[in-house]
Amino acid sequence: MNGMSVSYRRGLMGAVLLGFLPLAACQSTGPVADVAAIDTAQGSPENIASLTAVIDRAPGQPEGYNIRGTAYGRGGQYKQALADFDKALQLNPNYYQAYANRGLIHRYMNNQSQAIADYTRAIQLNPNYDVAYIGRGNVYRLAGQIDQAYADFQKAIELDTTDPRAYHNRGLILQQRGQHAQAIDDFSKAISLRPTAPEPYNGRGLSYAAQGDDDNAFTDFNTSIRLNGSIAESWANQALIYERKGDRAKAQKSYARAVQLDPQYQPAKDGLARTGGSAG
Structure with a gap:
């Protein structure tokens, strides 16, 4: 079984701070992360x-x-x-x-x-x-038992799993620990195992952005949106790159789309407020 209700999509990681802008948290959704819509x-x-x-x-x-x-x-x-x-x-x-x-x-x-x-x-x-x-x-x-989680994902990888969730989820922990180069490697492995899943593109994009590589981050966020346009985090992450590039109009539009998809997603709400938009 690989499914999971939407309620578990939220709160899996804290926001990554990049300069003055909070990068939208990489939520673990879809088949790669052992979660999916009913x-x-x-x-x-x-x-x-x-x-x-x-x-x-x-x-x-x-x-x-x-x-x-x-x-x-x-x-x-x-x-x-x-x-x-x-x-x-x-x-x-x-x-x-x-x-x-x-x-x-x-x-x-x-x-x-x-x-x-x-x-x-x-x-x-x-x-x-x-x-x-x-x-x-x-x-x-x-x-929140990150060390135990890491050990389990590591064990699955040592068993030569071909399940991309192991790499994706280990990548999330590495990202949370600030080990972005290693996280990028894990997200890339997850992508190679299941190229059509949007979540590892989101995760890898976050780590690229944390390293200041906005071009690769933007490409990954756009790919995530192309694969599944209903994930609020993808739109908020795309908006952040627009915002960092100074394109407030496009950033506002993407933040608004994220809020439309998930009215409770705080990074999108904060971004929309920063760029002068309204959730109403």
């Missing part, structure tokens, strides 16, 4: 009915419950997902994938201790399961 089709009655028919034909097989639980989770039906993962684990207490999937649901529901416990159990059952390290690392990062 896919209602996954939890549609038709899809659930089809998966239920599979379970009815083999009620003693845990895989069917795990698959249906995944569909429920991606459809935002978290209680039903938990029930299915519980059943899968009742049938097979060593089903490490079901532990990791249930951990993700607990994370959606902000049950951090339960999420960590499930991911940890998955790792105990399979110490080479990179997905569980990445999932637990995200829970630690959301909880």
Whole structure:
């Protein structure tokens, strides 16, 4: 499972200060960061009915419950997902994938201790399961336990994961620590693994900007917008570069777009106020 509700998009990192202007925080959204918009089709009655028919034909097989639980989770039906993962684990207490999937649901529901416990159990059952390290690392990062998060992402990378989330999220921590050259390397690796995900372009752009490389930062923010024009952070970051270049009109327009997409996104609101715009 790679989905997550939009409410978890905010507050993952503090703003990076660049001179007098606050650079919009790099939010961890979309598939690279183990977050995505709810896919209602996954939890549609038709899809659930089809998966239920599979379970009815083999009620003693845990895989069917795990698959249906995944569909429920991606459809935002978290209680039903938990029930299915519980059943899968009742049938097979060593089903490490079901532990990791249930951990993700607990994370959606902000049950951090339960999420960590499930991911940890998955790792105990399979110490080479990179997905569980990445999932637990995200829970630690959301909880502000940065050192533990870094260790989990590092472990997944040492296991030769091909999951771009490990590099993207380690890059976010390196960025938070001010290690921008290393962060750029990690974001670039994430991009090479999944070039169509906008989030690592946003992250890399922030680190380029922190190094004073506004041209590469601007290119990355524009690419992020091209890949997904509905992310407020991308527009706010683009606006910041316009602002730093002295183009207040374009900056104001981009800040306004960011506020339209996310009226609660403070860097965009502050930028709009600085450039003389109005959120109303």
